[in-house]
């Protein structure tokens with residue numbers, strides 16, 4: 250039985266790495282919602298335009314990644330069905346699509362949000378599409394650590410969309426969120442890379458399990474997971490978030506530590522993929538805790554007693 254060819258729309262959609270970018274936009278939106286304080290007027294236009302603009306930029310960067318990684322994607326089993334690897338889209342089409350998304354993103358951010366968000370988003374796009382994909386990925390096993398800065402930036406982009414980054418507090422809090430995703434990235438990616446190491450070796454990509462071996466990578470995952478748990482305490486320690494967040498972060502962190510510890514002597518080779526999948530649930534849930542702590546708890550707590558003063 251012959252397989253029906255995928256529709257062009259589904260191929261363009263695949264270029265945007267929709268699921269990864271969905272989580273990226275989720276962290277950006279949470280950055281926005283943490284930057285608004287209870288009682289503030291919600292800047293709806295900037296919230297909507299900021300989300301769309303950041304989404305378009307991340308999608309553009311993902312499409313450029315497909316373009317620059319054609320050779321690698323063709324060789325690796327995980328990526329061999331990508332639109333350029335199969336030939337269902339031509340490089341010129343992908344380039345045009347990436348440019349259109351990038352231009353639309355910058356126009357929206359510049360015209361409807363603010364210059365600092367446009368600038369930081371553009372830097373993240375360049376960081377992932379060119380610095381990581383075009384250079385670091387092929388150059389060093391620290392590729393995803395350094396390149397992770399671009400993927401970690403979205404909460405800062407969201408925060409900038411709401412505040413314009415006017416005060417030191419804005420930078421401190423937003424960079425804390427960036428730090429959390431930055432230290433989350435190595436356990437997230439290296440767990441998958443352990444499982445997929447033969448793919449990377451065949452494609453000559455110097456990922457850590459290929460260059461330094463699986464055992465060394467497992468210890469690095471544990472090290473970064475410990476750093477991650479410490480980093481996730483900082484929002485509470487700096488009074489950005491309360492004990493509700495802290496409780497959630499510690500429980501989620503304890504489970505992540507269990508995965509990282511068990512990965513040192515895993516029950517089977519699929520365990521690394523279970524750890525990878527947990528890393529995604531972890532980040533989603535951690536950011537959901539930040540949000541609930543910021544927005545739900547103030548509503549649940551009784552407000553300050555207001556004294557009734559008769560006017561006459």
Ligand code: HEM
Nearest residue numbers: 268269272273276327393396397400401430434438441529
């Ligand atoms: C340099 C940084 C990063 C690297 C190298 C990396 C690497 C990867 C890889 C190789 C995959 C598998 C993709 C596939 O099978 O098609 C993946 C999946 C995923 N990543 Fe990352 N990642 C990074 C950062 C991020 C960030 C910052 C986020 C979100 C905040 C994220 C969210 C996800 C999600 C949600 C998936 C699952 C996608 C799916 O189920 O199709 N990643 N990542």
Ligand SMILES: CC(C)=CCC/C(C)=C/CC/C(C)=C/COP(=O)(O)OP(=O)(O)O
Nearest residue numbers: 269306307310311314370373374377399400
């Ligand atoms: C503007 C902005 C916020 C940009 C963010 C860019 C972005 C989409 C970051 C995600 C990082 C990611 C999917 C890495 C995958 O690594 P890989 O490309 O080596 O994985 P692959 O083998 O699946 O292609």
